[in-house]
Amino acid sequence: xxxxxxxxxxxxxxxxxxxxxxxxxxxxxxxxxxxxxxxxxxxxxxxxxxxxxxxxxxxxxxxxxxxxxxxxxxxxxxxxxxxxxxxxxxxxxxxxxxxxxxxxxxxxxxxxxxxxxxxxxxxxxxxxxxxxxxxxxxxxxxxxxxxxxxxxxxxxxxxxxxxxxxxxxxxxxxxxxxxxxxxxxxxxxxxxxxxxxxxxxxxxxxxxxxxxxxxxxxxxxxxxxxxxxxxxxxxx
Amino acid sequence: xxxxxxxxxxxxxxxxxxxxxxxxxxxxxxxxxxxxxxxxxxxxxxxxxxxxxxxxxxxxxxxxxxxxxxxxxxxxxxxxxxxxxxxxxxxxxxxxxxxxxxxxxxxxxxxxxxxxxxxxxxxxxxxxxxxxxxxxxxxxxxxxxxxxxxxxxxxxxxxxxxxxxxxxxxxxxxxxxxxxxxxxxxxxxxxxxxxxxxxxxxxxxxxxxxxxxxxxxxxxxxxxxxxxxxxxxxxx
DNA sequence: TTGACAAGTGGACAACGGTCCGCTTATAAT
DNA sequence: ATTATAAGCGGACCGTTGTCCACTTGTCAA
Numbered sequence: 001x002x003x004x005x006x007x008x009x010x011x012x013x014x015x016x017x018x019x020x021x022x023x024x025x026x027x028x029x030x031x032x033x034x035x036x037x038x039x040x041x042x043x044x045x046x047x048x049x050x051x052x053x054x055x056x057x058x059x060x061x062x063x064x065x066x067x068x069x070x071x072x073x074x075x076x077x078x079x080x081x082x083x084x085x086x087x088x089x090x091x092x093x094x095x096x097x098x099x100x101x102x103x104x105x106x107x108x109x110x111x112x113x114x115x116x117x118x119x120x121x122x123x124x125x126x127x128x129x130x131x132x133x134x135x136x137x138x139x140x141x142x143x144x145x146x147x148x149x150x151x152x153x154x155x156x157x158x159x160x161x162x163x164x165x166x167x168x169x170x171x172x173x174x175x176x177x178x179x180x181x182x183x184x185x186x187x188x189x190x191x192x193x194x195x196x197x198x199x200x201x202x203x204x205x206x207x208x209x210x211x212x213x214x215x216x217x218x219x220x221x222x223x224x225x226x227x228x229x230x231x232x233x234x235x236x
Numbered sequence: 237x238x239x240x241x242x243x244x245x246x247x248x249x250x251x252x253x254x255x256x257x258x259x260x261x262x263x264x265x266x267x268x269x270x271x272x273x274x275x276x277x278x279x280x281x282x283x284x285x286x287x288x289x290x291x292x293x294x295x296x297x298x299x300x301x302x303x304x305x306x307x308x309x310x311x312x313x314x315x316x317x318x319x320x321x322x323x324x325x326x327x328x329x330x331x332x333x334x335x336x337x338x339x340x341x342x343x344x345x346x347x348x349x350x351x352x353x354x355x356x357x358x359x360x361x362x363x364x365x366x367x368x369x370x371x372x373x374x375x376x377x378x379x380x381x382x383x384x385x386x387x388x389x390x391x392x393x394x395x396x397x398x399x400x401x402x403x404x405x406x407x408x409x410x411x412x413x414x415x416x417x418x419x420x421x422x423x424x425x426x427x428x429x430x431x432x433x434x435x436x437x438x439x440x441x442x443x444x445x446x447x448x449x450x451x452x453x454x455x456x457x458x459x460x461x462x463x464x465x466x467x468x469x470x471x472x
Numbered sequence: 473t474t475g476a477c478a479a480g481t482g483g484a485c486a487a488c489g490g491t492c493c494g495c496t497t498a499t500a501a502t
Numbered sequence: 503a504t505t506a507t508a509a510g511c512g513g514a515c516c517g518t519t520g521t522c523c524a525c526t527t528g529t530c531a532a
Contacts, residue, residue: 067481286488474532475530488520490515499506
């Protein structure tokens with residue numbers, strides 16, 4: 001109820017000009033959390049460290065920890081953030097130096113680089129994926145406020161990148177028309193951290209073999225030209 | 237300690253001729269468990285039902301439940317078993333009626349049928365996959381004694397089937413040489429229940445679109461011939 | 473400086489998955 | 503029928519994830 005007697009400012013600035021910035025002590029805690037988590041993860045492995053442990057080691061309550069990070073996955077995402085940014089920049093840079101190449105070549109470059117990146121970050125990425133699917137997170141484009149703004153979900157970005165390159169390749173007549181969004185998703189499925197790890201540890205494939213396989217099927221399956229003189233060796 | 241006075245049978249039958257058969261009451265419990273689980277799953281969804289609940293509803297202790305099923309995944313596997321057998325037989329039957337077709341056509345048939353099967357069994361299959369990867373089950377060929385003997389892990393079977401068909405296609409000169417084991421794994425990755433569901437619910441792809449996409453990439457990527465006029469009908 | 477209030481905090485609590493272990497009982501050999 | 507024994511049983515118990523809520527404290531505005 002609005003009380004007319006009170007001197008409510010006319011156009012009261014409901015706009016909430018900018019979100020009250022993070023309290024200083026909170027920021028300090030945040031730092032400590034990341035630090036401690038990084039340390040514990042390094043020492044025992046991501047999977048073996050519980051949120052409770054992290055809270056204790058950081059000498060804060062669980063509630064505090066969960067306030068900042070809804071789950072271990074979120075924490076890992078924050079830890080990864082830096083790497084991701086670097087990766088994204090590198091990729092972006094490479095793309096811009098390679099504009100003169102064929103879209104297919106660019107696509108290949110993106111795939112290979114992404115695979116390497118995922119392969120290097122398996123530990124953290126796996127935790128992310130894991131918690132996401134524990135929560136039935138099958139509604140991928142989730143907002144997730146706790147994430148630094150502007151940092152969209154990473155996989156989404158890669159997806160769009162792949163899709164874009166596929167479209168470009170089609171537009172340039174490098175390949176026949178195809179279902180770009182779904183094809184991008186297929187590629188993404190093959191680069192899923194958990195799957196990657198499974199194939200490496202249980203099947204014993206190494207990264208190069210996987211890259212070769214993906215190349216063989218995709219770059220051929222997409223390409224119109226039957227000959228494969230330019231394709232990398234199947235080498236197995 | 238062996239007491240020499242006792243008439244221990246000379247070559248005592250250490251062989252344990254056949255495992256003492258399941259006690260009758262235990263068998264009854266098993267039935268009840270399956271029944272109750274099926275019911276609860278149907279009512280609330282697989283994910284929403286806890287082992288504790290199942291035990292309670294079946295009026296047995298948790299220990300009893302866990303004795304038979306190491307986890308929810310195992311229970312679901314048992315529930316699925318029947319369907320799986322039927323599916324396997326159907327597939328086998330179809331394969332034997334289609335021996336005169338090209339290996340590639342057979343491969344296509346297997347892929348399509350498997351996709352449909354997975355799609356129909358998502359609920360249960362998902363629980364299986366989920367628990368398997370919760371346990372870091374990245375060592376797939378796990379023995380898992382609690383499974384009906386002779387019933388190997390299902391995915392393994394499909395994998396071998398796919399691999400075999402790929403090899404056959406290569407041997408017959410239908411396609412260029414490739415890395416059959418890994419290619420089979422790629423296909424399997426795309427048929428993963430969790431991934432399937434994700435793509436359907438989050439991305440909104442329907443099964444036909446996915447089949448079309450996989451066909452486009454794989455049957456083209458593998459095939460030597462650029463045209464695709466010979467590709468089999470969708471037959472559903 | 474003061475006070476209001478949202479942001480921040482901590483720890484109790486609950487649900488779930490899963491293990492353990494001591495007791496009971498069906499079964500098979502005697 | 504008796505008995506040894508392994509199969510079966512139940513529920514207390516543990517660790518983990520995640521929620522809740524009463525309390526404290528930094529911050530901003532007056």
